[in-house]
Amino acid sequence: MAQKPSIPKGTRDFSPAEMVKRNYIFDTVKSVFQKYGYLPIETPAMENLSTLLGKYGEEGDKLLFKILNSGDYLKKADSALLAEKASNKVITQLSEKGLRYDLTVPFARFVVQHQNEISFPFKRYQIQPVWRADRPQKGRYREFFQCDVDVVGSNALLNEVELIQIVDDVYRLLDINVVLKLNNRKVLSGIAEIIGAADQIVDITVAIDKLDKIGLDKVNEELASKGLSQEAIDTIQPIIMLSGTNAEKIVKLKEVLSKSEIGLKGVSELESVLNYLDVLKLDLEVELDLTLARGLNYYTGAIFEVKAKDVEIGSITGGGRYDDLTGIFGLKDVSGVGISFGADRIYDVMNQLELFPKADGAKTRALFVNFGGEDELYAMKTLADVRKAGVNAELFPDAAKMKKQMTYANRKEIPFVVLTGEVERKSGNVTLKNMETGEQSQLNLDELIKVISI
């Protein structure tokens, strides 16, 4: 027991059955991305630590997996820092690489590095694992896949709209009921501005974001504890408690934010996006939600988040506009907007709701029983013809007992078993057994292919 091998906390193995389901999600997402003109890229699992550090806030830095330098890494470290065990200061001397934390920052790095080969607007998607040194819990893993779509080099709000269309398409294809929550960082900045607390925008959004969980009183308490005056708190009450249709919310926001230039800009952006969406008549429910703040520091415009309606789990998709992400890497004035589908959470949702399609082309349709010798050769030849006809089929590798071979077929849920023994070989036919009904029949090759094809 003790010697049983294991895998690191928060990581998982995926069985063949699970991979078939996961690939269904990846294939669906990919097909939608490509339909909108996005093309794939990949970046390395590890990045230079300097690329990653400082991009996700102080919390994010702690959650980065750092990779120890090769060789005698302790020798190069400052002995004074080592002695005082100053982990934070010493780490950059011990590690210069880290596992990627998301796909957006590596993408920004990619854009800057390859700026001369890229023509803008640049639309790419990226489906790869990311790693976070979080404590695992429900719907939270240390290694998980993100499916990112981003477009950079265009300020047009049409891009925001297109991403929402993609969300609509993906979740319609996957048959998951979702609600897309929409907000705009400029609106949040405007709110901070009108109450004269522009530098506390983060505190305010974090507090407002908790409305669902802790309730209005606690939010107000938290705002007060962050140093907001009672007057300021009173001013933003109507905003925190905003209700009605999206259009009604827009009207109210315009009133409240009438003295904030940036706030009005945000409202107008939201309005434009919603107007576009009206034309498209999506299935997707889009809800203007000011409590949606998102912690990531780099969003500057639209913010999206998608939640599954029928399962209690964190957001399954999230994203937004970031005006200056590439600026950190030295390329100014390239605005981008993107979203990320959380494949693992989508998997959990679909699994719980049993939304995965049953029939599957990936499975074996027929097992050829191996009788050895001449019969084995006859089976191989027939099998090759069946495969040429496009049917997934396999031959049991050993001339094992029939019972064992039948059990194998049964366990693998293979619907047909083909018997090609001495009798069949001499007649040039095969015996086909339907594993569900138990019926058997004598068929020639063409008839066989016809019956076992999907």
Add this chain to the structure above:
RNA sequence: GUGAUUGUAGCUCAGUUGGUUAGAGCGCUGGAUUGUGGUUCCAGAGGUCGCCGGUUCGAGACCGGUCUUUCACCCCA
């Protein structure tokens, strides 16, 4: 990072106030049935009770530590 929680056979779990050789169901292997699975019957294999240490005549059970599981907070996909 904070606070809880879990760990006994491949899997799901029993195991009394500490007491002799740690159990069940399912699964697995073999046989009944040497060219027929899924049903039935019979037999069998399989455990250093997560790990390290402590208390005790005696620990799966009690204590400490550690790892692991799950969950909440934080944050997020």
